Amino acid sequence: MEVYKYTLDKGSKKFLCPNCTQKTFVKYIDTYTENYLPDEFGKCDREQNCNYHKPPPKGNKYYLIKVLSLKEITDKAIKTTDVNGIITIVPKSQILEQSKNECWISEWFLKNSTIQYLTNEFKYNYSNVSGFINEVKQIIQPLPIAPSYHSLELLDKMYNEKQIDHLTEFLKTLFSKDEVFKATQNYLITGTNICWFNSTVFWQINDKEKIHAGKIMQYDRFTGKRVKEPYNHINWLHKAIKEPDFILNQCLFGLHRVNEDYQKTIAIVESEKTAIVMSIILPHYIWIATGSKGNFKFEMLKPIKKRNIVSFPDKGEYNNWLNKATELNAIGFKISVSEILEQTDFENGFDLADYYLSL
Structure with a gap:
């Protein structure tokens, strides 16, 4: 395996993209000095709308x-x-x-x-190449850091407080109370006021029932849309409750449900909300979510490698997910990729729940 001297920063820090000027730019970093390369070397996370990527040249x-x-x-x-x-x-x-x-x-x-x-x-x-060269170096990999997990007691405490959240209230305007109760119970959807009033906690629980994370998001009670103004209302529970030593290691949202029925096909979407909605509309699948388009990858999907999987990328992400599925299928996965949203006239970012709720 080639280990490069320069690599994209794996931290969460983002910079202004030199192309689209949005704060979605990941810089290249020197793996020895841990210093950032000049501002033009990096990759914009807005793959659909910007797609800027300038790596340092190789010798x-x-x-x-x-x-x-x-x-x-x-x-x-x-x-x-x-x-x-x-x-x-x-x-x-x-x-x-x-x-x-x-x-x-x-x-x-x-x-x-x-x-x-x-x-x-x-x-x-690299004597004949000016600037930065992405030279391969043999480096000693640090020992992996053990991930952290939330306690079951914390989940029980927050879940049993029965705090109202706006997303659940919105779902009750679309489906029966029994349908919403069953769906929110299956995914252990929890209301909280920790960051914002009536926000929603999406628990990431793996197939061994270990709690990897709690993602807090706020929704508009009347539209069911995420609150993004004046800033994106999203946070991690471990940050909100001030656990500075917590080592985040995400898993798929809904992964704990895959053991419910080994005969069911697993359906993957990007949004947690979409997984919940679709579990009501099409319950013959087990619905799970990646939580972001970039989480459709081996590390996240490994626990369900032996299962039949159908994925439903958001509009505009079909080719990216198809390419990744092709790579994974070559090593034993069984993933099909639906192009149902690509065949619509909706704008990029439109997801499967939007599609079904518009019918």
């Missing part, structure tokens, strides 16, 4: 080739005989370094030669 790649002999035949070329007895004439311009029994030859030259090289040691030369 030329050279592979180590073991040889039996090296002989200069002209001032511009060297004859090599490798350990397999293959004789090759190599231009000096394609050799980075050489010694008696080995030399570093450029990938460009090797691709067009009969020399076996793909499993050999390699390195990058």
